[in-house]
Amino acid sequence: MKQTSGISDANADVVIVGAGIVGVACARAFALAGLRTLVVEQSIVGGGATAAGMGHIVVMDDSAAQWNLTRYARELWIDLKSQLPAAGEYREIGTLWVAADAEEMGEVERKQQFLADHGVDGTVLCARELHIAEPALRRGLAGALLVPQDAVLYPPAAAEALLCMAEAEGARRVYARAVAASHGQVLLDEGAILHAPVLVLATGTALELLPPGPETAGLVRKRKGHLLITDRYPGLVNHQIVELGYLKSAHASTADSVACNIQPRATGQLLIGSSRQFGDDDETIRPELLTSMMERAIAYMPALAGLSSVRLWTGFRAATRDKLPLIGPAQLPGEDCSLYLATGHEGLGITTSLATAELLVDQVLGRTSAIPREPYLPGRFQANAQQAAYD
Amino acid sequence: MTEQEIVIYVDGRAIAVRPGTAVAAAMLAHGMPNRISRSGQPRAALCGMGICYECRAAVNGVAHQRTCMLACTPGMEIATQ
């Protein structure tokens, strides 16, 4: 078989399949922990969901497990930000959770209290203050919650940066496609076999490497999203703007939904989302969903209608049944102790990538974790879920 | 300004041009770049036919217009981006 990457059989301590943001975050964490790390990528670093995401680093309080993970992860990003290259465009512009009416304003107050109780900065803005913070938002909004330490970055460049950090610690990247991964061996399409006691699948929605069966069917589903990016309009928007209704959209289990999500990029371009659909595996733009999404955004920011739109694209989030990621031993029948999963991050992959990496390395090395790990264990979906709880 | 010429404004500066002249041509004729690039370089139209977008400027308040495809009209206000 033709060898394209030049790799021959190799031994390592851990092989990670998938160089999306989660995979490379894991690579960095493993490499820093002193493990010989190999990362296998079939296409481009950060070329999957990582390239389709918004790059929003955000703390989410919709569940205890989500809060723990995002809060932990955000701290890790804040610690890391000074090491990121300029191309990563890490900017601490904060999130504005926008309230359209009094009811949503009540939610703003509640969130602010929650953040305060947990030692995280958050400021309530009244309507007037919101207008000063974001003059382009329409009049008549009730106010917002500003979470100042939330940030945005440019995911593909950040992913490349994380992988370079891993390589600086001795990790290696291999551009090849893995055709099988089990029991300590990863078989590449060119024929080389990589041996490692720990195999990590960080392949997003592509879980073909897992043995087919009831345990793996539906473990991760594709949740499609649309994005639009405009030409440059520097200074038009200052923060990552998210409507409070976003949470309803993210939690809608089956219906197609949209929510207003507007992000100013470092270039002054506006990145606009978001939409969620199940059951559409085609990457074609769905005009009705795009229209719905843009109309929602325009409802919050009328000026958007006249901006020059340069590009549209779609992406597939890896979504699990309970909206929490899979971080830990795969726990599938066949007693494969080598196989770990790091996927299923839905719309929070960028944020939680660093925390995912720490939790995974903790489990491999038997370290205690900064947060409880149980809610994210892949085994929770198995019949013997109690066993997983004792890890 | 002769009788056939009209006045347009580029970054506030009044220049006289023949009606129907493309905005990009008018700016270049008066030694003005059409835009400043991402890294701060002055740029001017390259392709002259609306492909390269090097000539883009804000015209009468609307950003990112391809000035090589726009004819000057009296009182037009152009702002380099």
Add this chain to the structure above:
Amino acid sequence: MSDIKATRDGTLQTTACDVLVIGAGPAGMCAATEAAASGARVLVIDENAGAGGQIWRETRAGAAHARSARARFGIRRFAASGARLQAQTRVLDAGDGWLTAWDEAAGGSILVRYRAIVLATGARELFLPFPGWTLPGVYGAGGLQALAKSGLPVKGLRVVVAGSGPLLLAVADYLQRAGANLQGVFEQASLRRMLPFTRHVMADPGKLLQGAGYGWSTRRSRLRTGCWPVAAHGAEVLEAVTMTDGKRRWTIACNALACGFHLVPNTELARLLGCDLHTLDAARALQTDPQACVEVDGWGRTTVEGVFCAGEPTGIAGLDAAEAAGTLAGSAAAAYAGFDSTSSTNTAPPVAQRRYARLLKQQERHKTFARALQRAFALRVELRQLCAPETIVCRCEDVTFAELHSLRGSREAKLQTRCGMGPCQGRVCGPATQVLFGWRPGSVRPPLAPAPVSALLAVPEATASR
């Protein structure tokens, strides 16, 4: 013919036609004229303010000599044909039987339903980066001519014309007649490569006249072959250009450099509609040939039913080929749409049949001419090595050669450096990186041109068929 229907904010116009023609240049006008003559309702969409395309671009008041007699005839005939022109309108998206576009003048979207579509989208110049090429004063060859026709004064301008292709001669000719101070015309192809081409030109009576016209002015303008630019110099604007013949280098003081390396077909819409491309030269690989063109039969039928293509997108072959192809495609498109009174079928009158037979025979000659053209003006390998590390390759995003040359493809470049993610949507840097690095162009996605957000909102129900 058009039924106006407003949407939520009144900006959508819906219209229907039998034959939709994209591009109002020579090929598009011939297609439209021919299709209209059969009784079909024809709509022509063009980005420019009027018909004529690039070669017959309207000259503004004060610009040098007006359009040729041939151009005036073609445009008048088109204007009288009954075909409707939707000018200042750019195509955003298209599918089976529908197309959306943004009407700049009206500030609204258009949805067109069609039975047959003719793509006459023309060609654009190939630009290759070299140090200093981003200076104001460095234009495309056709670029400077287009700007001059749009009112840029060139009288007395010290200009160097360089690059490749017959366009250089046309541009040099035009500039000289407009009073420019031509400092030289430099063709990168060697004389040896070009000689078969000139013989070819001589073999074609129609082109002989054109060739003679060029021959005359090139004697005056001192055409030199085997020379190419290595750097443009200047602080804020162009002040000088350094040329080379591979051995010596010399610098010419000038205010303008008209530099383009021949043409690449505009195949984006064809690709979006799923048409197959091919190369004219079997020796070239499809993914690294910037001149890969739309595959058509003699009547302009592409590999997608109901989609026809004529002119430069099917192969750079010049004006005669474009008009002939346009006529044939217009006829075939009208026939496809159900209007075959003047088509190629046996029911057509003998005069018409003979006419089409003649045009079809000419197409063979044009194809041979296109191949000869491609061979004569093939880009020499040195042109891939002009960049310094800091030379900008993607002008929209200011991405340098150093940032790109070790990347593995256009998608990786897009994601890591934003090369190709600017408003030109890769139309300038795409062919350049194809030549420099052999990168396959990325897939085509709507919108085909930047457009206001509101343009994208208007037409959901129409596009459900894709």
